[in-house]
Amino acid sequence: MISRLKPYSFKPYPWQLENWNTIQSATRAERMAHAILFTGPVGIGLEYFSKCLAAGLLCDNSGDELQACGGCRSCHLIQGESHPDLVTIEPEEAGKQIKIEEIRRLIDFMQLKSQYGRYKISVITPAESMNRNAANSLLKTLEEPPGQSLLILLCHRPNLLPITIRSRCQQLRFKPAYDEATVRWVKENIETDENVQHLLTMAGGAPLAIPEMLENNIFEYQRNLLNDLFALKAGQEDPVKIAEKWKAYDTSHVLFWLSQLFSDMVRIKSLAKPVRISDPSMIGRLQELIKQLELHELTGFYHLLLENYGMSTGTISYNSQGLLEDVIIFWQNLNDPE
Numbered sequence: 001m002i003s004r005l006k007p008y009s010f011k012p013y014p015w016q017l018e019n020w021n022t023i024q025s026a027t028r029a030e031r032m033a034h035a036i037l038f039t040g041p042v043g044i045g046l047e048y049f050s051k052c053l054a055a056g057l058l059c060d061n062s063g064d065e066l067q068a069c070g071g072c073r074s075c076h077l078i079q080g081e082s083h084p085d086l087v088t089i090e091p092e093e094a095g096k097q098i099k100i101e102e103i104r105r106l107i108d109f110m111q112l113k114s115q116y117g118r119y120k121i122s123v124i125t126p127a128e129s130m131n132r133n134a135a136n137s138l139l140k141t142l143e144e145p146p147g148q149s150l151l152i153l154l155c156h157r158p159n160l161l162p163i164t165i166r167s168r169c170q171q172l173r174f175k176p177a178y179d180e181a182t183v184r185w186v187k188e189n190i191e192t193d194e195n196v197q198h199l200l201t202m203a204g205g206a207p208l209a210i211p212e213m214l215e216n217n218i219f220e221y222q223r224n225l226l227n228d229l230f231a232l233k234a235g236q237e238d239p240v241k242i243a244e245k246w247k248a249y250d251t252s253h254v255l256f257w258l259s260q261l262f263s264d265m266v267r268i269k270s271l272a273k274p275v276r277i278s279d280p281s282m283i284g285r286l287q288e289l290i291k292q293l294e295l296h297e298l299t300g301f302y303h304l305l306l307e308n309y310g311m312s313t314g315t316i317s318y319n320s321q322g323l324l325e326d327v328i329i330f331w332q333n334l335n336d337p338e
């Protein structure tokens with residue numbers, strides 16, 4: 001859906017300009033680190049940004065500004081994903097681990113001399129998917145990096161990355177974006193009839209997450225969750241069955257959306273304007289759902305959602321069914337008229 005975007009303009013997205021300036025100042029002052037860790041939510045464009053940086057460092061005409069020209073031999077090789085001085089390490093399949101063999105391949109690559117006389121650049125994405133052996137084998141390279149080399153780690157959940165790795169990298173955080181320029185970019189690059197400001201809020205400020213959200217029909221998803229909450233409240237549904245049904249989606253997504261819904265309900269209850277719900281008919285339904293609840297009950301439930309959401313994205317393994325049933329039973333008891 002972002003097909004109208006030219007894939008390799010090598011210009012960072014508008015919401016990445018502050019980070020880009022930081023990188024530019026570092027190169028101008030010749031204090032570019034040998035290892036950089038980019039962190040930010042999925043959909044903020046870390047991979048694209050790392051490609052802009054790699055292109056800028058390898059381009060024949062970029063200079064201090066790091067703006068790749070797009071026309072030189074090096075830029076063409078990057079466009080064709082075949083630059084001999086740039087390697088990307090990722091899991092064989094999405095969601096799988098990066099293994100030690102992959103990191104050994106990276107280390108061998110970094111030891112070689114640059115073919116084009118500039119940098120040797122390795123990108124690891126997502127860095128949190130390195131298993132323990134892989135991460136350990138990377139430490140020596142982080143401590144004694146070969147000359148003119150750059151290691152870029154992309155990471156969505158930095159708390160999953162060993163502290164020994166994190167502490168050896170210069171960290172650059174990509175913040176969620178909600179500003180005017182970002183809204184304009186979404187309007188120009190993503191085809192939708194929905195309210196863009198609202199979409200961006202629902203995407204947690206990560207613009208590139210929007211196309212997938214639209215594809216998965218997120219609005220219908222939200223309405224279905226709400227229907228289930230009504231059915232549970234009326235005692236018409238079995239908690240185990242609803243948990244089974246919700247498990248069809250990624251657990252952390254379900255908990256994220258529920259916490260968004262309930263954050264709005266807390267706002268409605270305290271007479272504030274909901275921020276994530278734009279559909280007025282839905283606001284009426286939320287009011288109906290929480291009519292008989294006290295504010296403290298609602299905030300109690302909201303905190304449970306946040307807690308379980310935290311567990312679903314944390315470092316400890318969890319049982320999806322248990323996490324969801326926990327939420328559902330708490331909700332049912334809230335509504336128990338006895």
Ligand SMILES: [Zn+2]
Nearest residue numbers: 059069072075
């Ligand atoms: Zn170039």
